[in-house]
Amino acid sequence: MNASVGRRTAIGGAVGLLALAGALTLRLLSPADTNAGLPDAARDFFTLSISVFLESLPFIFLGVLLSVLVQIWLPATFFDRLLPRRPVFRRAVMSLFGVLLPVCECGNVPLARGLMMRGFTVSESMTFLLAAPILNPVTIITTYQAFGWDHGILAGRIIGGFVIANLVGWLFSKHPRQSDLLTPRFEAHCQSHHSDSESASKLRRSVTGFAEETSAMLPALVLGSAVAGAIQVGVSRDILIALGSNPIWSVLALMGLAFVIAICSNVDAFFILSFGSTFMPGSIVAFLTFGAMVDLKMLVLLRTTFTTATLIRLTTIVGLCCLILGFGVNLIA
Numbered sequence: 001m002n003a004s005v006g007r008r009t010a011i012g013g014a015v016g017l018l019a020l021a022g023a024l025t026l027r028l029l030s031p032a033d034t035n036a037g038l039p040d041a042a043r044d045f046f047t048l049s050i051s052v053f054l055e056s057l058p059f060i061f062l063g064v065l066l067s068v069l070v071q072i073w074l075p076a077t078f079f080d081r082l083l084p085r086r087p088v089f090r091r092a093v094m095s096l097f098g099v100l101l102p103v104c105e106c107g108n109v110p111l112a113r114g115l116m117m118r119g120f121t122v123s124e125s126m127t128f129l130l131a132a133p134i135l136n137p138v139t140i141i142t143t144y145q146a147f148g149w150d151h152g153i154l155a156g157r158i159i160g161g162f163v164i165a166n167l168v169g170w171l172f173s174k175h176p177r178q179s180d181l182l183t184p185r186f187e188a189h190c191q192s193h194h195s196d197s198e199s200a201s202k203l204r205r206s207v208t209g210f211a212e213e214t215s216a217m218l219p220a221l222v223l224g225s226a227v228a229g230a231i232q233v234g235v236s237r238d239i240l241i242a243l244g245s246n247p248i249w250s251v252l253a254l255m256g257l258a259f260v261i262a263i264c265s266n267v268d269a270f271f272i273l274s275f276g277s278t279f280m281p282g283s284i285v286a287f288l289t290f291g292a293m294v295d296l297k298m299l300v301l302l303r304t305t306f307t308t309a310t311l312i313r314l315t316t317i318v319g320l321c322c323l324i325l326g327f328g329v330n331l332i333a
Contacts, residue, residue: 041233044229044233045229045230045233046229047229048229048233049225049226049229049230050225050229051229052225052229052262052263052297053221053222053225055263055264055267057221059103059104059106059107059264060106060107060109060110060214060218060221061107061214062103062107064107064110064210064214065210066101066103066107066110066111066114068114068206068209068210070111070114070115070118072202072205072206072209073202073206079118079120087123087124087173088166088170090124091123091124091127091166091169091170091173092166094120094124094125094127094128094131095127095128095130095131095132095135095162095165095166095169096131096135097128097131097132098128098131098132098133098134098135098136099135099136099137101132101136103132103133103136104133104136104138104139104264104265104266104292105129105132105133105264105265105292105293105295105298106221106264106297106298106301108128108129108132108133109129109298109301109302109304109305111128111132112125112126112128112129112305113125113186113304113305115128116182116186116190116305117189117190121173121178122172122175122178122179122181122182123169123170123172123173123175123178124169124173126168126169126172126314127165127166127168127169128165129165130161130164130165130168130169130293130318131161131162131165131166133161133265133292133293134157134158134161134162134165134265134288134289134292134293135158135161135162136265136266138266139265139266139269139292140154140158142266142267142269142270143157143269143288145269145270146269146270146272146273147269147273147276147284150281151281151329152281152285152329152332153281153284153285153288153329156281156282156285156289156325156329157285157288157289160285160289160321160322160325161289161292161293163321164289164293164318164321164322164325165293167317167321168314168317168318168321171317172314180307181306181307181310182305182306182307182310183303183304183305183306183307186304186305189212220300220301220303220304221297221300221301223300225262225297227296227297227300247280247282247327247330247331248327250279250280250282250283250330251280251282251283251286251322251323251326251327251330252323253279253283254272254275254279254283254284254286254287254326255283255286255287255290255291255319255322255323255326257287258286258287258288258290258291258295259290259291259294259295259296260295260296261291261295262291262295262296262297262298263291265288265291265292268287268288268291268292269288272284272287272288280330281329281330282325282326282327282328282329282330282331283326283330285325285326285329286322286323286325286326286329289322289325290318290319290322293318293322294314294315294318294319299311299315302314
């Protein structure tokens, strides 16, 4: 790792750790009435932003640890023995990795980065990234506990998530130069990882990799949490509830809510359960699927890896697919 990369890693890590220390200090040491003099909107902003940050933080660290495990400690032939050679079946199996890795969408970002640094294509890693938050056992169990088999919500989320993730992976596999989908900085990081893979011990590479991934993820998580908190303060839920009985607008409304609140996929089913009597089943399925794949916080995290143009295309494709999924469930239910 050269000096400039080392400086960037140190600065990013310091920013993330300072933000973490500040958030925890504010949360643990401040008296309950400290914010009494603040406007309601400011109190709501700090409460929502810190909640999103603290909810996501454990999964970020878990994802970074799994990323280091995949990059450094697994044998080189592990995935070659496990995965089919045909791309379509390879992506399908990768989309099921979430069954073995119960990490929400935040933790899957560093894990997907680790897969790409290990040599997987962008489309393969993107398929895993989108499917794993939905197809992990924690998400499936919490969705079942919230809705059971009612109105096909659980089946719609599982099947829809699998199909959409594989469709997105197939579409991006047609890109002639998949490296162009990545930011220049991350592409260079992948190349340096391959060239330096045998230059140090596994333990030293693990520590370095953990520091680099943490320094990339924590500042993005702070920014994403702040943006999500700010927009939540400005969005009126009364408007969303007024749209809940319309088969079309209800889907759009809950997709917008999922994008804004940026709640963890492991617990989002319990959050949206309170809207179950107001919104149609298709809109709930669209919320559970779209929010687990794309939200404000996720986009900020993903910007550390993918170009803006890539994220625009990704969000558009996933959004259209979730709209179709929601409309379809409303017709059937």
